[in-house]
Amino acid sequence: xxxxxxxxxxxxxxxxxxxxxxxxxxxxxxxxxxxxxxxxxxxxxxxxxxxxxxxxxxxxxxxxxxxxxxxxxxxxxxxxxxxxxxxxxxxxxxxxxxxxxxxxxxxxxxxxxxxxxxxxxxxxxxxxxxxxxxxxxxxxxxxxxxxxxxxxxxxxxxxxxxxxxxxxxxxxxxxxxxxxxxxxxxxxxxxxxxxxxxxxxxxxxxxxxxxxxxxxxxxxxxxxxxxxxxxxxxxxxxxxxxxxxxxxxxxxxxxxxxxxxxxxxxxxxxxxxxxxxxxxxxxxxxxxxxxxxxxxxxxxxxxxxxxxxxxxxxxxxxxxxxxxxxxxxxxxxxxxxxxxxxxxxxxxxxxxxxxxxxxxxxxxxxxxxxxxxxxxxxxxxxxxxxxxxxxxxxxxxxxxxxxxxxxxxxxxxxxxxxxxxxxxxxxxxxxxxxxxxxxxxxxxxxxxxxxxxxxxxxxxxxxxxxxxxxxxxxxxxxxxxxxxxx
Amino acid sequence: xxxxxxxxxxxxxxxxxxxxxxxxxxxxxxxxxxxxxxxxxxxxxxxxxxxxxxxxxxxxxxxxxxxxxxxxxxxxxxxxxxxxxxxxxxxxxxxxxxxxxxxxxxxxxxxxxxxxxxxxxxxxxxxxxxxxxxxxxxxxxxxxxxxxxxxxxxxxxxxxxxxxxxxxxxxxxxxxxxxxxxxxxxxxxxxxxxxxxxxxxxxxxxxxxxxxxxxxxxxxxxxxxxxxxxxxxxxxxxxxxxxxxxxxxxxxxxxxxxxxxxxxxxxxxxxxxxxxxxxxxxxxxxxxxxxxxxxxxxxxxxxxxxxxxxxxxxxxxxxxxxxxxxxxxxxxxxxxxxxxxxxxxxxxxxxxxxxxxxxxxxxxxxxxxxxxxxxxxxxxxxxxxxxxxxxxxxxxxxxxxxxxxxxxxxxxxxxxxxxxxxxxxxxxxxxxxxxxxxxxxxxxxxxxxxxxx
Ligand SMILES: Cc1ncc(COP(=O)(O)O)c(C=O)c1O
Numbered sequence: 001x002x003x004x005x006x007x008x009x010x011x012x013x014x015x016x017x018x019x020x021x022x023x024x025x026x027x028x029x030x031x032x033x034x035x036x037x038x039x040x041x042x043x044x045x046x047x048x049x050x051x052x053x054x055x056x057x058x059x060x061x062x063x064x065x066x067x068x069x070x071x072x073x074x075x076x077x078x079x080x081x082x083x084x085x086x087x088x089x090x091x092x093x094x095x096x097x098x099x100x101x102x103x104x105x106x107x108x109x110x111x112x113x114x115x116x117x118x119x120x121x122x123x124x125x126x127x128x129x130x131x132x133x134x135x136x137x138x139x140x141x142x143x144x145x146x147x148x149x150x151x152x153x154x155x156x157x158x159x160x161x162x163x164x165x166x167x168x169x170x171x172x173x174x175x176x177x178x179x180x181x182x183x184x185x186x187x188x189x190x191x192x193x194x195x196x197x198x199x200x201x202x203x204x205x206x207x208x209x210x211x212x213x214x215x216x217x218x219x220x221x222x223x224x225x226x227x228x229x230x231x232x233x234x235x236x237x238x239x240x241x242x243x244x245x246x247x248x249x250x251x252x253x254x255x256x257x258x259x260x261x262x263x264x265x266x267x268x269x270x271x272x273x274x275x276x277x278x279x280x281x282x283x284x285x286x287x288x289x290x291x292x293x294x295x296x297x298x299x300x301x302x303x304x305x306x307x308x309x310x311x312x313x314x315x316x317x318x319x320x321x322x323x324x325x326x327x328x329x330x331x332x333x334x335x336x337x338x339x340x341x342x343x344x345x346x347x348x349x350x351x352x353x354x355x356x357x358x359x360x361x362x363x364x365x366x367x368x369x370x371x372x373x374x375x376x377x378x379x380x381x382x383x384x385x386x387x388x389x390x391x392x393x394x395x396x397x398x399x400x401x402x403x404x405x406x407x408x409x410x411x412x413x414x415x416x417x418x419x420x421x422x423x424x425x426x427x428x429x430x431x432x433x434x435x436x437x438x439x440x441x442x443x444x445x446x447x448x449x450x451x452x453x454x455x456x457x458x459x460x461x462x463x464x465x466x467x468x469x470x471x472x473x474x475x476x477x478x479x480x481x482x483x484x485x486x
Numbered sequence: 487x488x489x490x491x492x493x494x495x496x497x498x499x500x501x502x503x504x505x506x507x508x509x510x511x512x513x514x515x516x517x518x519x520x521x522x523x524x525x526x527x528x529x530x531x532x533x534x535x536x537x538x539x540x541x542x543x544x545x546x547x548x549x550x551x552x553x554x555x556x557x558x559x560x561x562x563x564x565x566x567x568x569x570x571x572x573x574x575x576x577x578x579x580x581x582x583x584x585x586x587x588x589x590x591x592x593x594x595x596x597x598x599x600x601x602x603x604x605x606x607x608x609x610x611x612x613x614x615x616x617x618x619x620x621x622x623x624x625x626x627x628x629x630x631x632x633x634x635x636x637x638x639x640x641x642x643x644x645x646x647x648x649x650x651x652x653x654x655x656x657x658x659x660x661x662x663x664x665x666x667x668x669x670x671x672x673x674x675x676x677x678x679x680x681x682x683x684x685x686x687x688x689x690x691x692x693x694x695x696x697x698x699x700x701x702x703x704x705x706x707x708x709x710x711x712x713x714x715x716x717x718x719x720x721x722x723x724x725x726x727x728x729x730x731x732x733x734x735x736x737x738x739x740x741x742x743x744x745x746x747x748x749x750x751x752x753x754x755x756x757x758x759x760x761x762x763x764x765x766x767x768x769x770x771x772x773x774x775x776x777x778x779x780x781x782x783x784x785x786x787x788x789x790x791x792x793x794x795x796x797x798x799x800x801x802x803x804x805x806x807x808x809x810x811x812x813x814x815x816x817x818x819x820x821x822x823x824x825x826x827x828x829x830x831x832x833x834x835x836x837x838x839x840x841x842x843x844x845x846x847x848x849x850x851x852x853x854x855x856x857x858x859x860x861x862x863x864x865x866x867x868x869x870x871x872x873x874x875x876x877x878x879x880x881x882x883x884x885x886x887x888x889x890x891x892x893x894x895x896x897x898x899x900x901x902x903x904x905x906x907x908x909x910x911x912x913x914x915x916x917x918x919x920x921x922x923x924x925x926x927x928x929x930x931x932x933x934x935x936x937x938x939x
Pocket of ligand 1 (some may be wrong): 078171173174244246454
């Protein structure tokens with residue numbers, strides 16, 4: 001497939017791809033209504049194309065994308081499960097898409113009911129007492145949750161707690177979100193088994209620590225078996241325990257973060273609850289808290305009184321808003337439909353089959369690739385490409401070669417504590433046959449690494465473009481199209 | 487009631503397959519596997535209902551949708567940050583392709599060129615509209631984009647006072663306050679002039695001092711009024727080392743001189759008007775544009791052009807050393823997932839409309855809004871502020887609650903009550919028109935308004 005010219009290069013003056021409605025009022029010159037000094041004199045270069053040209057342009061672009069609808073996407077930590085088509089149909093109902101956030105509450109009772117029901121169901125799933133649906137993604141949820149923790153301590157008159165403990169295996173958003181709340185990040189070194197090292201934790205816990213941020217299972221896919229002990233230690237030190245819900249898929253319906261002792265959790269509706277990632281978003285990052293933190297939630301929350309749903313702004317200690325309006329409502333619609341469809345039994349099956357798939361892959365892949373923490377895993381596991389280095393091959397080469405076999409590569413170089421990390425998360429929606437095909441391809445590639453490493457180093461060769469020069473992209477920044485360089 | 491196991495549509499395993507896989511792992515059951523992996527026996531009870539089948543789901547949500555009063559093809563005079571513009575059919579058809587909808591962040595560029603090129607084109611369009619040099623590939627919404635702009639201002643000059651006009655969207659200001667808490671950034675809000683509905687210039691200029699990190703304005707502002715950002719921009723530049731942040735409406739920018747021409751350093755806003763349905767307020771997306779010299783301090787994902795090993799043009803995510811997955815607590819933002827799909831919808835929208843089409847949307851919105859105002863004034867109502875406006879304006883409505891209830895009975899979505907955000911403006915309605923405002927809707931509105939006089 002050759003390069004698709006940019007939409008700007010295809011532009012021809014005089015073409016248009018849409019008919020603009022007009023109400024037929026007498027035409028008036030703009031400068032009768034708007035003073036001249038405000039009227040745009042700077043040229044505006046937007047592309048001019050007919051509708052079929054636009055359709056072909058974007059359709060051809062879309063064909064250069066890999067997606068779940070196309071194939072296996074075992075991107076660790078991202079839970080790339082199938083996105084039900086039913087959800088897409090529902091989310092396009094006009095009663096959801098053509099409603100305004102400031103409509104009177106009595107005219108959007110259906111929408112508020114959806115939000116309320118979702119809150120209630122997420123409480124049951126996570127074992128938390130209250131929820132906000134406002135945050136727009138996982139990182140946004142982290143920021144919200146950590147700010148709640150900050151406010152909680154300050155409200156108790158405890159201003160010393162400026163530190164947050166975060167394992168070295170954590171996702172980058174954890175330290176970044178903490179820093180945005182003004183916390184100092186203290187890294188916890190993981191133990192030999194890849195889990196929290198209790199001695200290390202004890203040595204870092206003191207009355208300056210506001211919280212410990214964890215994900216369980218952790219980013220190695222390993223369950224923190226001592227989570228109750230960890231929770232006790234944290235609470236005894238006066239700190240709170242934060243749950244990064246990116247890995248909830250592993251325990252969905254079987255274990256509740258609230259029961260483990262977590263005080264704050266965020267969920268990623270775009271991971272665990274099947275809503276599509278849309279090339280990077282929109283997602284949604286609801287935050288659940290225990291009772292003692294309710295008053296700090298962002299306003300408004302959805303409540304129910306006298307037979308009617310309403311937006312409750314009456315939380316005097318609230319951290320405030322984290323975004324405009326009510327959050328990513330359409331994403332909530334999809335997530336609720338998913339929960340209702342799966343039911344309690346189905347949600348449990350999600351965890352069970354995602355863990356089965358992961359362990360099956362781990363077992364088979366461990367026969368030809370190193371798995372540094374090769375223990376029974378949860379929904380994902382991390383292999384390492386370290387042993388391929390002696391053939392002059394890096395993990396990135398292996399990843400690129402997987403594309404030639406028609407697969408999306410796993411997450412690579414994360415978590416940071418595994419050298420040449422290859423993080424594999426199959427999810428529950430994949431068949432054994434798909435897993436077997438992927439394992440077979442991976443095995444072949446490992447053999448190729450030994451016999452003909454150039455096959456990996458020159459990969460991919462079957463993709464629309466070959467390996468791209470990222471250094472050049474920084475050295476000669478070109479972040480927008482300009483006519484003059486064609 | 488329902489299908490016992492609807493979920494099997496998405497979970498493909500047969501009993502035999504499960505058995506084979508368990509054998510391979512060397513355990514006898516899934517429960518045993520969980521016990522070995524977690525050190526715990528048993529499973530929680532959620533008290534959730536049994537799963538529904540697909541038909542039941544469709545029926546349930548159809549009913550829930552019916553419990554909302556949607557205004558598609560209906561009469562709506564409400565704006566305040568979310569606008570009802572026409573969305574071409576082709577846009578929805580293309581944007582909903584699984585190749586766009588079910589792809590992840592383009593971490594592997596060789597198999598994500600569709601996403602990357604579409605977002606590169608999006609960035610170009612945002613630069614064109616705002617008059618800025620670089621745009622990121624989207625934020626969550628206009629409010630969080632503004633909050634991030636304020637934090638970026640702090641990174642640029644290490645100063646901790648932010649001056650923000652009360653004519654900036656009240657919810658955006660709330661979000662700025664939330665985001666500022668952690669870093670000890672102080673917010674100084676500037677009143678509006680009661681006659682013009684513009685920011686009070688003198689108060690704004692007087693509050694600028696050596697501590698000032700940034701000045702935040704909205705153009706057109708929350709009251710629909712066109713702020714004189716040229717004048718303010720000059721003053722801010724005279725002060726030196728103060729970051730001028732402008733919140734704007736991307737449709738308006740097709741006919742208004744862009745903030746970039748008036749010295750804005752960062753331009754942000756809500757992108758929903760560009761081809762995204764109102765969605766009860768989300769998702770839309772935030773746009774974020776700035777000057778090239780500030781590139782390394784900006785938040786969010788950036789797409790850049792480069793070449794592959796054979797010299798073919800291609801696109802990658804670039805300047806990633808700013809981002810959380812590399813820089814962790816020192817990142818320019820914690821943002822990871824953004825609103826890429828909504829941004830691509832905007833790119834498709836702008837491709838379909840082109841410059842002329844977009845200008846027409848804006849012009850028709852202005853014409854309709856001015857006609858609407860005329861009709862309202864003729865009905866005996868007074869406009870609240872007397873400045874030039876884009877597609878929104880404020881009107882004193884006496885008993886606005888009652889008016890809006892009456893309108894709702896007639897399936898008309900009336901103006902936003904400014905009293906919701908400004909206690910002193912109780913009873914003042916913020917009316918909005920777009921290219922979709924019809925004359926019979928206006929007449930129906932006027933009918934009710936006249937009856938209320
Ligand atoms: C472990 C973990 N935490 C947090 C996040 C951030 O979530 P989001 O991208 O929704 O902001 C991710 C996303 O990849 C993750 O894998």
